[in-house]
Amino acid sequence: MTNHRVSYTLDSTLETVDSAEQAATRIASEAGFDDDEVMRIAMAVREAAVNAVLHGNAYDPGKKVNLAFERIGHDLVITIRDQGKGLDLSKIPDPLAAENLLKTSGRGIFLIRSFMDEVHINPSQTGTEIKLVKHVHGPAVGGKEASQ
Amino acid sequence: MSMKISTRQVDGVTVVDCSGRITLGEGSVTMRDTVRELLSKGQKKILLNLGDVNYIDSSGIGELVSAFTTVRNQGGELKLLNLTKKVHDLLQITKLYTVFDVKDDEAGAVKSFH
Numbered sequence: 001m002t003n004h005r006v007s008y009t010l011d012s013t014l015e016t017v018d019s020a021e022q023a024a025t026r027i028a029s030e031a032g033f034d035d036d037e038v039m040r041i042a043m044a045v046r047e048a049a050v051n052a053v054l055h056g057n058a059y060d061p062g063k064k065v066n067l068a069f070e071r072i073g074h075d076l077v078i079t080i081r082d083q084g085k086g087l088d089l090s091k092i093p094d095p096l097a098a099e100n101l102l103k104t105s106g107r108g109i110f111l112i113r114s115f116m117d118e119v120h121i122n123p124s125q126t127g128t129e130i131k132l133v134k135h136v137h138g139p140a141v142g143g144k145e146a147s148q
Numbered sequence: 149m150s151m152k153i154s155t156r157q158v159d160g161v162t163v164v165d166c167s168g169r170i171t172l173g174e175g176s177v178t179m180r181d182t183v184r185e186l187l188s189k190g191q192k193k194i195l196l197n198l199g200d201v202n203y204i205d206s207s208g209i210g211e212l213v214s215a216f217t218t219v220r221n222q223g224g225e226l227k228l229l230n231l232t233k234k235v236h237d238l239l240q241i242t243k244l245y246t247v248f249d250v251k252d253d254e255a256g257a258v259k260s261f262h
Contacts, residue, residue, distance in 0.1 A: 014173045039234065047206055050172055096243050102217055104210035107242055111206055114241050 007068035010049075012057035012082075020049035020067050024078065027069045031076050031136065040115035041076070041134055047108040048080040048130050056082030056128050078132040086123035151175035151201075153182050161193045161258045162186055163229075167200035170208030179208075183215045183226075192224025193261045197254070199230030204238060216248060225249075229257050 008023065010016040024045035028038040049065065057063035063083040070077045093100050095107045113119050118133035151168040164182060169175050186194055196215070204212075212228070219226040227249040231239065239245040251257035 017172060043205060046171075050205070050207070054172075101243060101247055102213055104214045105206070107206040107209055110242070111238075 005068060005070045007066065010065045010067060012053045012059050012061065012063050012065060014053070016053055016065055017046055017049045020065075020080070021046040023067065023069070028076065028134075031071060033076075033134070033136070037134070041078075041132075044112045044115040044132055045078055045080070047112050048078075048132065051087070051108055051130070052080050052082035052084075052128070055087070056084030058084065074136045076134045076136060078134075079129060080132075081127055081129040083127040085127075086125055087121065087128040089121060089123065151178045153178055155182070155186070158195075158254070158258050161195050161261050162191045163195045163197055163254070163258075165197045165200070169203040170201055170211060171203065171205045172207035176207050176211040179211045179215060183218060187219065187222055187224070192219060192222060194219055194224065194226045195229050195251070195254070195257050195261075196226065197229045198232065198235055201232060201235055204235050209238060209242060209244065212248070213244065225261055227251055227257055227260070229254060 006027070008019070010019060021042050024042040025038055028041040033041065045067075049067070052065045053059065057065065066079070066081040068079045070079075092109050093103070093106050095101070095103070095110045100106060109121075112130070112132065116132045117135045118131075120131040122129045122131070151166060151170055151174065154165050156163050156165070164186075166179070170179055183194065186192075196212075216226050229251045231250060231252075236245070239248065239250075249260075251260065
């Protein structure tokens with residue numbers, strides 16, 4: 001697998017969420033992941049994009065979402081950055097706690113962590129950056145380069 | 149593919165056939181509106197057939213939870229039928245599989261309503 005990077009600057013809209021998911025599906029497929037892993041990666045990216053658009057940028061048309069896919073060594077590294085106030089990690093509830101099971105929201109970060117090998121969340125006053133890492137396993141990986 | 153919903157009556161139970169994606173935006177709204185409309189008509193025995201739902205995100209999961217609690221709070225019952233593997237796996241990892249009453253046989257599911 002050779003190093004390659006593709007990035008997008010996207011509006012704070014629901015269409016961005018779908019676009020991010022579609023890009024993740026395509027790039028993860030091109031990286032050689034099987035269908036189940038592609039679905040998990042794409043869902044993690046979708047959930048991160050939802051957080052960026054809704055909770056980070058709050059649909060502000062003046063704020064953008066940056067989405068980047070990189071192949072670094074044997075990893076697929078995906079970075080999603082918003083321009084919001086910065087996620088307060090202490091306020092993320094445990095969705096598996098009995099008192100939270102029937103809540104209608106709050107599962108996005110949990111699903112992201114469930115589906116990716118590494119998740120790094122870096123909130124700041126100028127926005128939140130979330131980095132998702134998926135390790136590539138097996139010799140079949142290393143197909144076509146991702147393209148924009 | 150967006151979400152499509154149709155409803156039918158089977159022995160006093162409203163079977164809601166769902167297909168497509170239950171995701172943030174249109175899919176979740178369609179689900180919410182359908183359940184509200186059924187409740188407003190007094191149809192409180194609801195069987196959600198998710199056999200053709202090929203994708204659901206955290207918003208969709210939240211919508212299922214919302215539908216479940218809304219129906220229950222009005223004295224009704226909402227059950228799930230024919231989960232695809234993807235939806236089944238998501239309900240497992242979110243520990244919701246044991247919260248919902250999940251069925252895989254429509255006739256048996258219909259009979260199970262009180």
